[in-house]
Amino acid sequence: MTIAPIIELRNLVKSYGEAPVLNGINLSVDAGQVVGYIGPNGAGKSTTLKILIGMLPDFAGEATVLGMDVRTAALDIKRRIGYVPENAALYDSLTPMEYLQFVGQLYELDPGHIERKTLDLLRLFQLSDNAHARMTTFSKGMRQKVLLISGMLHNPDVIFLDEPLSGLDANAVVLVKEIIRQLANTGKTIFYSSHIMDVVEKISDRIIIINKGQIIADGTFAELQHQRPESLEQLFAQMTGSDSQTDVAGEFINTLTN
Ligand SMILES: Nc1ncnc2c1ncn2[C@@H]1O[C@H](COP(=O)(O)OP(=O)(O)OP(=O)(O)O)[C@@H](O)[C@H]1O
Numbered sequence: 109m110t111i112a113p114i115i116e117l118r119n120l121v122k123s124y125g126e127a128p129v130l131n132g133i134n135l136s137v138d139a140g141q142v143v144g145y146i147g148p149n150g151a152g153k154s155t156t157l158k159i160l161i162g163m164l165p166d167f168a169g170e171a172t173v174l175g176m177d178v179r180t181a182a183l184d185i186k187r188r189i190g191y192v193p194e195n196a197a198l199y200d201s202l203t204p205m206e207y208l209q210f211v212g213q214l215y216e217l218d219p220g221h222i223e224r225k226t227l228d229l230l231r232l233f234q235l236s237d238n239a240h241a242r243m244t245t246f247s248k249g250m251r252q253k254v255l256l257i258s259g260m261l262h263n264p265d266v267i268f269l270d271e272p273l274s275g276l277d278a279n280a281v282v283l284v285k286e287i288i289r290q291l292a293n294t295g296k297t298i299f300y301s302s303h304i305m306d307v308v309e310k311i312s313d314r315i316i317i318i319n320k321g322q323i324i325a326d327g328t329f330a331e332l333q334h335q336r337p338e339s340l341e342q343l344f345a346q347m348t349g350s351d352s353q354t355d356v357a358g359e360f361i362n363t364l365t366n
Contacts, residue, residue: 114139114266114297115160118170122155122321129155130167131321137314139265142288142298144312146305148348152321153301154194157268160299161191173266187215190264192255194271194301200244204230204254207243208261215262222261229257233280248275256284267291269300273307285311309340319348 115137122130130152137143147153158164159171162182171178173185199207205226212222230239233253243251252275260267269288273281288298288311302308308315309329317325317332324347325332332343345353 111138112175113137113172114141114174115143115299116170116172117156117160120156120159120167120169120171122152122159122164122167129321130159132169133318133321133323135316135323135326137297137299139297140292140295141313142292142311143300144308144315145299145301145318146303146308146315146344147301147318151318151348153318154270156318157191157193157270157299157301161189161268162186187262188265190259190262190267192259192267192269192272194274196255198243198251198254200246201242203240203242204235204257205239207254208258211258212261217262225261226257229261230254233257233283249277249280252276253280264296266297266299269298269302271302272300273302273304281307305339305341305344315340317344317347324348 113136115135117133117135120130120133121128133152133156145153145156155164159167160173160178162178162185165179165182174188176185178185199210202210205223208226208229209219209222212226213219227236227239230236230253233256235250235253238246238250243254246254252272256269256272259269272288273284276284285307288300292298292313313328315325315327315329315332316323325335325343329340332340335343338346
């Protein structure tokens with residue numbers, strides 16, 4: 109018996125205006141994989157994630173998640189996926205307990221169950237003391253922790269994370285890395301985008317590099333290294349054509365000082 113891929117993209121093309129931002133993306137992801145989806149600023153990573161979670165139905169090609177078409181089954185898909193967006197707007201005037209209660213009820217979870225789970229998850233993220241405080245005063249990292257909980261509260265099968273470590277302190281980074289690893293060990297699929305190369309290198313079963321809307325590398329870190337024995341940061345710089353940052357930095361300072 110063949111097992112259907114959890115995520116599948118076939119010849120995905122997306123334009124916001126004239127020029128395509130995604131230019132024929134093909135990929136297939138199996139259950140239990142941690143996939144690091146990386147690329148330079150503007151490469152099309154967030155756009156791909158938004159298509160996969162059903163936020164951008166206007167695209168060409170095929171996109172399925174859990175065997176369902178994202179164009180026609182977006183609601184069914186949403187029940188079973190979690191998404192932590194980059195730069196999400198939280199309802200600041202709510203407390204984490206209120207916000208997570210709201211999110212949990214959107215997923216039709218029982219209010220008592222949400223409350224118990226939320227208190228536990230906030231405690232594990234060192235946010236117990238802030239559970240009932242308005243989020244207007246929260247730091248970036250504190251907001252990110254609430255967002256991470258909100259994306260996973262309903263125990264989704266597939267989790268899409270866009271720059272999930274944004275603003276987190278070193279201990280929280282270690283914790284989130286460990287959570288991602290252990291979730292994958294239980295069969296969950298994690299598809300995430302990040303610019304933090306050493307984290308991507310360590311936690312991904314598979315690394316996909318996109319540049320200008322096309323996949324330019326796809327494999328385990330060991331496989332990518334086999335082509336060029338470098339760190340992921342160096343590989344990334346070489347493959348995306350930006351390996352002279354020392355020169356650029358010098359030029360930047362020259363421009364500032366002249
Ligand atoms: N709503 C939009 N309208 C018009 N253009 C957009 C829109 N969203 C994204 N773009 C453009 O699409 C391209 C890809 O953007 P996207 O956000 O997917 O990149 P990214 O790889 O996630 O970048 P970053 O690493 O900077 O977050 C960029 O050129 C961006 O300007």
